[in-house]
Amino acid sequence: MEIDVGETHIRLTTDLKNHDLTDYIYTIRSQLKAYINHNQDFLLSMEPITTDEENLAPIVELMYESSKHCDVGPMACVAGTISELSLEYLMSKNSTHSIVENGGDIALVNNKKLLCGIYSNNEVLGNNIAFEIKKRKVPLGICTSSGKIGHSISFGDAESVTVISNSPSVADGLATRIANDVRGMTSEDRVSNAVETAEEFREFFSGVLIISQDNVATVGRLPKIVETSKFDFNQS
Numbered sequence: 001m002e003i004d005v006g007e008t009h010i011r012l013t014t015d016l017k018n019h020d021l022t023d024y025i026y027t028i029r030s031q032l033k034a035y036i037n038h039n040q041d042f043l044l045s046m047e048p049i050t051t052d053e054e055n056l057a058p059i060v061e062l063m064y065e066s067s068k069h070c071d072v073g074p075m076a077c078v079a080g081t082i083s084e085l086s087l088e089y090l091m092s093k094n095s096t097h098s099i100v101e102n103g104g105d106i107a108l109v110n111n112k113k114l115l116c117g118i119y120s121n122n123e124v125l126g127n128n129i130a131f132e133i134k135k136r137k138v139p140l141g142i143c144t145s146s147g148k149i150g151h152s153i154s155f156g157d158a159e160s161v162t163v164i165s166n167s168p169s170v171a172d173g174l175a176t177r178i179a180n181d182v183r184g185m186t187s188e189d190r191v192s193n194a195v196e197t198a199e200e201f202r203e204f205f206s207g208v209l210i211i212s213q214d215n216v217a218t219v220g221r222l223p224k225i226v227e228t229s230k231f232d233f234n235q236s
Contacts, residue, residue: 005029008082014090014098015111024089028082031057045073059085062169069204070173080143080172083107087139087168096137105175106145107168115228116142118162118209131164131223134158141168143174160193164207164222174201178208188212195219 003010005025012021035057036043040061048068062081063074070077083100089109090098098107106116115130131142133236144162161179166172179199184190198208198219203209207222 002058008079008085010083011101012099014095016090016093016095016098018092019090019095019173020083021086025082025086028057028059028085031080032059032063035060041091046076047071047073049074066167066169066173068176069170070201072173076176077169077173079103080106080107080141080167081169083172084141084168091139102166105141105168105172107139107141108133109137109139111137115221115226117228118160118225119144128228129225130228132226133223139166139168141165141171143168143175145146145172145179159211159213160209161211162209164220165205168203170204174198174205174208177201178210180211181211186219187215191215191217 001012001014003022003025005022006029008025010025019131021192041049048071049064051064057080062084063077066081067074079102079212083102083105084107086100086102087098087109089133090100091109096109096111099106099110099114105121106115110133110136114133116133133140142162142164144160146160159173161182163171163172163175163178176202178194178198182190182194184193193208194210194212195217198210202220205220207220209222210217210219
């Protein structure tokens with residue numbers, strides 16, 4: 001199932017037949033837009049900002065919190081935050097198997113083993129590898145940032161930086177933060193610099209995969225990586 005609401009483009013797999021997720025996404029997006037209308041810094045800042053406001057909408061509050069953890073602006077966490085809140089909504093309706101993918105930022109809970117493709121378009125690795133995700137009862141975030149693919153702002157030169165975290169909102173922000181530092185004279189330098197940045201945020205993720213040209217690095221613990229049939233993003 002696909003859900004398109006403004007800039008939010010979700011591909012959904014769920015064990016629920018009736019969930020009204022589209023209406024929920026309309027609601028949280030409306031709350032976010034209303035907040036941005038009176039706080040343009042929230043929209044434009046590329047660094048964490050603070051507020052003493054109370055009774056914030058959950059989407060706004062979570063974006064503030066995640067951006068602070070990740071050292072990025074709040075909007076760097078928006079896609080992962082929508083995925084996270086959408087998954088929480090589905091789980092509140094007793095879903096035990098739902099995958100919410102929002103522009104490459106995934107929130108999931110799964111009652112059976114599944115594969116999550118790693119799309120980097122890397123010349124060495126190709127697009128035929130995937131994470132093997134064991135069944136679980138708690139949410140998982142798998143979020144990716146790239147300096148070469150997609151529309152998100154990145155100041156680095158990575159094919160992909162993928163972050164695994166219990167919070168998809170945080171995973172989204174950290175993918176951006178780490179990808180920004182995939183910079184240097186050589187591919188090895190770029191990956192090394194990104195690894196150093198990732199180490200600074202170890203408390204907020206379980207694993208990071210960094211791919212840049214012919215260099216690949218991991219930080220922390222990742223799910224098992226397996227070979228799959230080639231994944232064509234444009235036809236998925």
